[in-house]
Amino acid sequence: MTLSQRLRDIDWIDVWLWVFRVVIILGVVIGITRKLFFGAGTTYDSSDWIDFFISGLSQGGLYALIALGYTMVYGVLFMINFAHGEFFMSGAMASTYLIASTLAASGFINEQPILYLVLVTVAAVLTSMGVSLLTERIAYRPLRRAPRLVPLITAIGASFFWQYIFRGLFGSAVKAFPVPTILEGRVNVFGLDFLKVRLIVIIVSILALIGLYLFVQKTKTGKSIRAVAEDKDVAALMGIDVDRAIATTFAIGAMMAGIAAVLWGLVFKQVIFSMGFVPGIKAFTAAVLGGIGSIPGAALGGFFLGVIEAVGPPLILEGLGAPGAHQLKDVTAFLLLVLVLIFRPQGIIGERLAEKKA
Amino acid sequence: MTTMLELNDVHAYYGKIHALKGISLNVAKGEIVTLIGGNGAGKTTTLRTICALMRPTSGAAMLNGENLSNYKASQLAAKGVAMVPEGRGVFSRMTVLENLEMGAYHRNDKAGILEDIEHIYALFPRLKERRGQVSGTLSGGEQQMLAMGRAMMSRPSLLLLDEPSMGLAPVLVEAIFSTVEEINRQGTTILLVEQNALMALQIASRGYVLQTGEIVLSDSARALQRNAMVQKVYLGIE
Structure with missing residues (x-):
């Protein structure tokens, strides 16, 4: 074979992908080396690194909770519900304006902090669930047999609809989310120094994830959701009301978003009608990272994204000499998404859906 | 008749x-x-x-x-009415036992369901051996047995x-x-x-x-x- 023939046989896309891989790996290695051994950028001590990691973990817990809604709905309908970020926003807004601010003004917040958190969470969860069930019933169910692009565009429309409904209801200002004083400050657990709210977020999100996983695996309703995700016609033949199972899926995803909304309020201490967009996109990224359609995947993807986003910029980007690396969280997150889509489109633990669902 | x-x-x-x-x-x-x-x-x-x-x-x-x-x-x-669909239609990501349970989805008599599962196992002993296995990994014949057993679970x-x-x-x-x-x-x-x-x-x-x-x-x-x-x-x- 002559050289020119060999050259013609090379698939240049593969070559480009390999070059891309090498560049990314080199970048990561060089960045970390320069950071750790040559002291590039700001110097951090070990407690700073632990702080980055913990805040990443807690942010990841929030992403994981929201990501569940994306992944479960995708599991049963093969549809990306872009309005899911708005389910999260609606819970945060309604619980802050209607419950939290009233209870804070009356002083109840510090007299009964636990009851306060319970009431706020109930309000957030109920609002998120109500908004999601309305969206499912009115906007998505009539389109169940439409081509897949149609519900996708409808979801984007529903997202705008809810944003402006809540802006109309509560105004466009930033509103403070009242946090009980008992949750301010730091706490030391196992020799690690946590911001109290960060610790709460990590614990609650892990518990909620485990609870959801057990629900889907063990209960009759959970099994009916899995059956509907596999084959709607056969599930119906088993006596499963498919519409109801789908509505339940939306409600459970929204419940997790409602819990995330309160935790988000505790960490960031403010709400606004547009707050659903970025967490929604990040959680969607997390769901794709883990393998969309998979519940453990969404959990793993969420924590993974949170940690990479928090640790990546100081560790890798500062090492590479990027200016203002701590502002490059979002770049890191979406770069990760692009990398996953190129090199492992099925996600960390996802199955090859395209093959199965085609 | x-x-x-x-x-x-x-x-x-x-x-x-x-x-x-x-x-x-x-x-x-x-x-x-x-x-x-x-x-x-x-x-x-x-x-x-x-x-x-x-x-x-x-x-x-x-x-x-x-x-x-x-x-x-x-x-x-x-x-x-129960149907064994074309191509069997087993829930491939669920276990054999879970598939059988789905067949009894509309029933609420726990004891009767357990009894019927044993009955299906007697009819298809292979299913009993593989009850904990994810059914996507079964052979075609076993999947057909599972689909029939699952349909029978609704009595x-x-x-x-x-x-x-x-x-x-x-x-x-x-x-x-x-x-x-x-x-x-x-x-x-x-x-x-x-x-x-x-x-x-x-x-x-x-x-x-x-x-x-x-x-x-x-x-x-x-x-x-x-x-x-x-x-x-x-x-x-x-």
Whole structure:
């Protein structure tokens, strides 16, 4: 074979992908080396690194909770519900304006902090669930047999609809989310120094994830959701009301978003009608990272994204000499998404859906 | 004998395609009736219409005198109708045991369900060995057994089977068909859709021949076996 023939046989896309891989790996290695051994950028001590990691973990817990809604709905309908970020926003807004601010003004917040958190969470969860069930019933169910692009565009429309409904209801200002004083400050657990709210977020999100996983695996309703995700016609033949199972899926995803909304309020201490967009996109990224359609995947993807986003910029980007690396969280997150889509489109633990669902 | 299932001049469309052009058939209580025909004859469409997965454009499927199109597909299990779909339709990411439990989804008698699971294991010992296994990893024959066992879990009075022999080795086909006979002996009425006319006519008491959406022949299974057209087209006898 002559050289020119060999050259013609090379698939240049593969070559480009390999070059891309090498560049990314080199970048990561060089960045970390320069950071750790040559002291590039700001110097951090070990407690700073632990702080980055913990805040990443807690942010990841929030992403994981929201990501569940994306992944479960995708599991049963093969549809990306872009309005899911708005389910999260609606819970945060309604619980802050209607419950939290009233209870804070009356002083109840510090007299009964636990009851306060319970009431706020109930309000957030109920609002998120109500908004999601309305969206499912009115906007998505009539389109169940439409081509897949149609519900996708409808979801984007529903997202705008809810944003402006809540802006109309509560105004466009930033509103403070009242946090009980008992949750301010730091706490030391196992020799690690946590911001109290960060610790709460990590614990609650892990518990909620485990609870959801057990629900889907063990209960009759959970099994009916899995059956509907596999084959709607056969599930119906088993006596499963498919519409109801789908509505339940939306409600459970929204419940997790409602819990995330309160935790988000505790960490960031403010709400606004547009707050659903970025967490929604990040959680969607997390769901794709883990393998969309998979519940453990969404959990793993969420924590993974949170940690990479928090640790990546100081560790890798500062090492590479990027200016203002701590502002490059979002770049890191979406770069990760692009990398996953190129090199492992099925996600960390996802199955090859395209093959199965085609 | 009392008529259990009756189709009366049923028409159905897939978009613009006229898939069923006036199907009329009946199945009496306790019978095995077979519906034979080639690819695209409308066999699966007939079953989907009975199960309310498709609506007939005219005509009706009646079960014990009730019009089935008044129900949703998910209500039929409670009416005593179960189907083993074409290609088996097992929930491949669920375990064998979970699949069987899904078959009993509309039931609430825990003790009875456990008893029936044991009964299915007795009928198909292979399923017991593999109860904890994810069913996507089962062989084709095992999946067919699972699909039949799952359908039996609803304690159906009418069992619809859509090509249970598809893709199975001859020895397995024999085993499946003798189980179908066994299920029938235990009191379940069966409507069996098959391309494998030879096997189907051996266990059925009566048969219908379906061609491009129409029933062209109906007779006792024995008479159909001797029919010149059936022999030529479906049994491969010249």
